[in-house]
Amino acid sequence: MTAYFMNLSPLEQALIATIFTWLLTGVGAALVFTTRDINMKLFDSMLGFAGGVMVAASFWSLLLPAFEMSGVYNDPAWLPVAGGFAAGGTFLAIANRLLPHLHPTAFPETAEGHHPERKKRSTLLVFAITLHNIPEGFAIGIAFGGAAAGMPSATLAGAGALVLGIGLQNIPEGAAVSMPLRRDGLSRRKSFLIGHFSGMMEPIAAVFGVLAVSLVEPLLPFALGFAAGAMIFVVVEEVIPGSQENGNKNVATICLLGGFLLMTVLVEVIG
Numbered sequence: 573m574t575a576y577f578m579n580l581s582p583l584e585q586a587l588i589a590t591i592f593t594w595l596l597t598g599v600g601a602a603l604v605f606t607t608r609d610i611n612m613k614l615f616d617s618m619l620g621f622a623g624g625v626m627v628a629a630s631f632w633s634l635l636l637p638a639f640e641m642s643g644v645y646n647d648p649a650w651l652p653v654a655g656g657f658a659a660g661g662t663f664l665a666i667a668n669r670l671l672p673h674l675h676p677t678a679f680p681e682t683a684e685g686h687h688p689e690r691k692k693r694s695t696l697l698v699f700a701i702t703l704h705n706i707p708e709g710f711a712i713g714i715a716f717g718g719a720a721a722g723m724p725s726a727t728l729a730g731a732g733a734l735v736l737g738i739g740l741q742n743i744p745e746g747a748a749v750s751m752p753l754r755r756d757g758l759s760r761r762k763s764f765l766i767g768h769f770s771g772m773m774e775p776i777a778a779v780f781g782v783l784a785v786s787l788v789e790p791l792l793p794f795a796l797g798f799a800a801g802a803m804i805f806v807v808v809e810e811v812i813p814g815s816q817e818n819g820n821k822n823v824a825t826i827c828l829l830g831g832f833l834l835m836t837v838l839v840e841v842i843g
Contacts (some may be wrong), residue, residue, distance in 0.1 A: 583782045586713045590775040592713070593739040593804035594768075600746025601767025604754045610747055612818045619748075622678070622741030622822035624805045624831025630800040631806075632839040633734040634711055635717065649793075650689035658798025663798070664703065665807040671699050684803060700810070701745055701770040707802030708738045709774035713781020714795045721789050733838040741831070742771060748814075775789075802814035 577585060603610060635653065643649040672695075715731035750767030754760060781799070783794050815824035 576644075582716040582786065584777065585728075585731075586778040587775055589712050589716065589735040590709050590778040593708070593735060593742050594771040594774050596739040597742040597746040597774075598764075598768035600743035600748075601750040601764045602748045604750040604760050604763045607753055607837040609624065610751050610756050611825060613820050615744065615747070615751075616815045616820040616824045617827040618744035618820055619811055620827035621831035622724065622742075623811040623815060624828035624833070625737040625741045625835045626803050626811065627805045627828075628710070628832040628835030628839070629734050629737045630803045632679030632836060633715060633730050633737075634796045634800035634803070636790045637730065638679060638793040638800070641718070641796070642793035653796040653797040654738065656794035656799075657801035657804075659794075660707065660798035660801025660803075661805045662801075664724065664802045664809075667706075668805075671703065672696060672779060688771050698749065698766060700720075701749055702773050704745060704810075705771055706771040706777045707799055707806060708742075709777030710777045710781040710795075711799035711803060712801060713776070713778035713783075714785050714792065715781075716778075717782040717785030718792050718796070721785060721792065730839065733835070738774075746771065754801045 577578070577588070582691050609621040636659070638653045639649060642651075642653050655743070673729070712731065712735055713732050714730070719728045746767045749770045750763040751765055758766075781795070784795050812824075815828070
């Protein structure tokens, strides 16, 4: 099975990987079939853990390989990586301002973006998770594209660690969409379907990530930096604040450290 996967094209690998992470979003969304309300301490712990995983993935699987690769093409090596990081954060900041969305743990009146009052709560929640999934899918795509390019610091094992880390943090994301919808009176089935399909942007974004690297290989350090900047923006703007809004700051912080540590170990063991 492993040999079969390694012989696939980077586009096929990225699609399989992001379909896996999308399915894990469905696992989280499926919690709506077991309970109407999720324990908030558990939910905040999951968000904190997800934040730690995303921060570690941004550094170990994206920024560090980007700096190592950049030295092959550029002098100074840090410039394209820093430029990509800034561009990724700026892109998400603009999207965050324009796209109407509602953070899963927030009240409806705190919805953000352009004219959020014109959208249904379910639409706003899906848009919020879409902001997460675009950089995550893009990151997976460029990770597999970089491995196919033959760069020593971009390996299939490293891409696999990134996939596993993002997949783990997709579980609370799925629950973060389906649970509020169920509390609002939607059926369990509809809440699950909306929560599950909120993750469908990851495979689409992965395709663009692979194509970006495949068409312009020297663009890889910039692209890796871009994905890292976008992911860090999501963590700082939403994941960490969301994990600490319900009075569970200590447990959320401990779980964030645990998520960072687990992702670090995964990169070392698998990579």
